[in-house]
Amino acid sequence: MVTRRTFLGFLASSVLPLPAVAADADNEPDFLHDWLRAGQMPPLAQRLPKMPRIVNLAALGREPGRYGGSIRTLIGAQNDLRLMNVYGYARLVGYDQTLTLQPDILESFTVENDCIFTFKLREGHKWSDGHPLTSDDFRYWWEDVILNKKLTPGGGALELRPHGDLPRFEVIDQVTVRYSWDQPNPYFLPNLAAPQALVLVGPEHYLKQFHPKYQDDIRLSALMKQYRVKKVADLHIKMARVYRQENPELPVLEPWRNTTAPPAEQFVFERNPYFHRIDENGKQLPYIDRFILNISSSTIIPDKTGTGDSDLQATAINFNNYTFLKDAEKSYNLKVNLWKATRGSRVALLPNLNSADPVWRQVLQDVRVRRALSLAINRHEINMAVFYGLGTESADTMLPESPLYRPEYAKAWIAYDPEQANALLDAAGLDKRDQDGIRLLPDGRRAEITVETAGEGTLDTDVLELVTDHWRNIGIALFTRTSQRDILRSRAMGGRIVMSIWLGLDNGVATADMNPGQLAPTMDDQLQWPLWGMHYLSRGTQGTAPDLPEVVKLVELLEQWGKSASSFERAEIWHQMLAIYVDQVFSIGLINGTLQPIVHVDKLQNVPEKALYGFDPTCYLGVYMPDTFWLKEDQPRV
Incomplete structure (x- = not known):
């Protein structure tokens, strides 16, 4: 008997009519005004997929917000740039706040007996540089990355070959792909929703320039020197690492994209003009224009948070900082929430x-x-x-x-x-x-x-x-x-x-x-x-x-x-x-069941007062969708 389950991409079990976004200047972020006026970027209706993901904030008990502002946060080292991939939590398939799997980047997916997984993309979805996201990007990653023994010497992630063999991959059409195993693979979907998600897709139009199959040796040698790698395979791997967020040129599908090349002491992430989520009023998410990550010593991050140097802070602070942070609320217009840690033991x-x-x-x-x-x-x-x-x-x-x-x-x-x-x-x-x-x-x-x-x-x-x-x-x-x-x-x-x-x-x-x-x-x-x-x-x-x-x-x-x-x-x-x-x-x-302080400026809205906090499966702030956080007014000190 074949068991077939189909998952559609609507949030909070609410099938909403698609909000009108065409020709509505009020739905355009001011941040993009200069690009729009110069004709360097299409209007919102042309930037969104035909069927964007609608986030029904009212159903989640939150308020629709306004565009604008920057959020500062502190990180302990450059490696912590990966937090933006975790916080942004844009996944082919992701968990909602009830830890139920649902489509996110995908418009829908169908599962048959946990053996056959058919993914349908959102028609008209684009990478952060405006290039279309299609099944060709999945084909490229499958044929030229996963099956390439130099780029993937281990034969692919274990989640792709739990019984020894990789799945069969098929392109059905420009917006549909399929992965099939002869035996059930229950690892597959949870790993697509993981903090460090299983990667199945990459921007073909950008990455081909670093691939020996598509680039001549002279140009590859120049690129290897430019990006300081010794092997051709390492060049592609370095430039394609979406989780590490270190390549500002890499087109992404996340709410914010890095604009700062390392090394640096401050990294600025700016809104993705082509992000696929909107609120129920047709406003494109994220509401916040910029995330600014400042590197600091982990040991002094609690002190700096308590003296107003961070607008949103969760990492590098613990419950033993709570009293100090609570005392700082009035002096620095902060709010300290306590979320429940999800670890089996603190x-x-x-x-x-x-x-x-x-x-x-x-x-x-x-x-x-x-x-x-x-x-x-x-x-x-x-x-x-x-x-x-x-x-x-x-x-x-x-x-x-x-x-x-x-x-x-x-x-x-x-x-x-x-x-x-x-x-x-x-x-x-x-x-x-x-x-x-x-x-x-x-x-x-x-x-x-x-x-x-x-x-x-x-x-x-x-x-x-x-x-x-x-x-x-x-x-x-x-x-x-x-x-x-x-x-x-x-x-x-x-x-x-x-x-x-x-x-x-x-x-x-x-x-x-x-x-x-x-x-x-x-x-x-x-x-x-x-x-x-x-x-x-x-x-x-x-x-x-x-x-x-x-x-x-x-x-x-x-x-x-x-x-x-x-x-x-x-x-x-x-x-x-x-x-x-x-x-x-x-x-x-x-x-x-210990409590984790979540500190934010009191002007930042839609941050849950109580929630679950952990790396897996909630992706720290990720499942609570920081792209829906917004500022009552711009922070003048940023």
């Missing part, structure tokens, strides 16, 4: 099951040890001291906002019980102690655990100060080592880390149709099993295969999920994986 302790130290590796792979370390932590004390009692004591698992949430997952091995923890450690063979009461490892060394942090704030070290006392009560000595994110991951891959403190599960509000890969070793940046993750990621060519039966089972269940064709079956697999993950304490979750 902080989690991650025992490295791939440690290069054979004794520690054996100890940490004993589930009794992991359970004991969890039971010895007084989460209530951490919640009160660090989160003012506003978080929830929990294992690293789903939040109540997820349909997959079960109380027994959240409560697994989190009760404060030093007596049981001591008994478990004794049973695991760590029953000998030195004169200071510190347990001895099987080789006679003291049980001293160095927990490494990324050094990106004081919250981790504040938590570890408390855990140090908790674990001292069961004969485990804890020491803290502060590092940097890249160094931390490199040391974990090399097995030089015994344990780290990091964020919990990326997605604590998952649905059954979202990939459960976060519960199994699937990536090399999973700090509790990086070598097992590399083995999965490389299809067995690198890293090492997992040898713990429960971890092997998680990988098997993930493979079953990847072959499932129904949400019911996927939900059952999710629950099996969640049950194993929390019972085996592969990450020691502490507190979740």
Whole structure:
């Protein structure tokens, strides 16, 4: 039996009549006035697709806005330019605020048995430089990028070949393309909606100049010198990276486009005149003309935010900055909202099951040890001291906002019980102690655990100060080592880390149709099993295969999920994986449901007062559509 589902591109379940936009000068942004008057840009009706995406703001409980103004935000490094791709959240298929998939750049899509995906583009849709977006752009990316072994040496993203083979690609007509697999591929759509989305399309008219198939060697050599790359393949890769937002010349489909070439201390993103969304009154989104990103040290971003140097700030601030930021509201006309973080745990302790130290590796792979370390932590004390009692004591698992949430997952091995923890450690063979009461490892060394942090704030070290006392009560000595994110991951891959403190599960509000890969070793940046993750990621060519039966089972269940064709079956697999993950304490979750400050100038409208905040799946601010934010009046200080 063929199951066919068709998804149409209307927001908030409201099928609105297409607003009249032709010849209405009031719907034109003043920002574009000079280009329009000089005839360098067509009027709005000719810039929009025939069927633009209508964002019904009233249905979302928001107000239609006005054009104009600039928004400043602070970033910690040039790499954070990618936030504009995440915030803009223009995707072929994306999540709405209820985390339901729907067309965005696409006008519609049809799915048959999760094997055949037919995508229909919006007729008349254009790239940010005014060139048409057509199926030729999909064909170019498929034939000349994905199938090109030099540009895509790995054979394409794993989400495109979950069963080993790439799909069949077809161009049906100028606005319709199709991807077909012989087996279900439930990874496909969620990865198109992801923060770092699976790329299927690129501007053919622009990128051909960097492709050896379409460009002569002399010109390619000149371009390689101009853009400072050593290989022809690297030239195309560098110029085509939409996620990194570093190429101002690259045509995009997002609400704002970068106009600043790196390196720079300030990056200016300007409105995309051809963006495909409009409000119910026919005004083209975004309302805001410019996003200005200023680079600053991450450690002082909270201070600079609280003294009026940012008009919209979410990253690089934490709940421990809340009191300071709240005090700054009146002085700098700010408003501080508190959104609920979507992580499975705001902080989690991650025992490295791939440690290069054979004794520690054996100890940490004993589930009794992991359970004991969890039971010895007084989460209530951490919640009160660090989160003012506003978080929830929990294992690293789903939040109540997820349909997959079960109380027994959240409560697994989190009760404060030093007596049981001591008994478990004794049973695991760590029953000998030195004169200071510190347990001895099987080789006679003291049980001293160095927990490494990324050094990106004081919250981790504040938590570890408390855990140090908790674990001292069961004969485990804890020491803290502060590092940097890249160094931390490199040391974990090399097995030089015994344990780290990091964020919990990326997605604590998952649905059954979202990939459960976060519960199994699937990536090399999973700090509790990086070598097992590399083995999965490389299809067995690198890293090492997992040898713990429960971890092997998680990988098997993930493979079953990847072959499932129904949400019911996927939900059952999710629950099996969640049950194993929390019972085996592969990450020691502490507190979740914590609050994330979102700071903005009080003139900025349509910023939700309460919402969910996380990288995956909400894309930080992305699913709340910053293109619908607007200023009551222009900020004169910008």
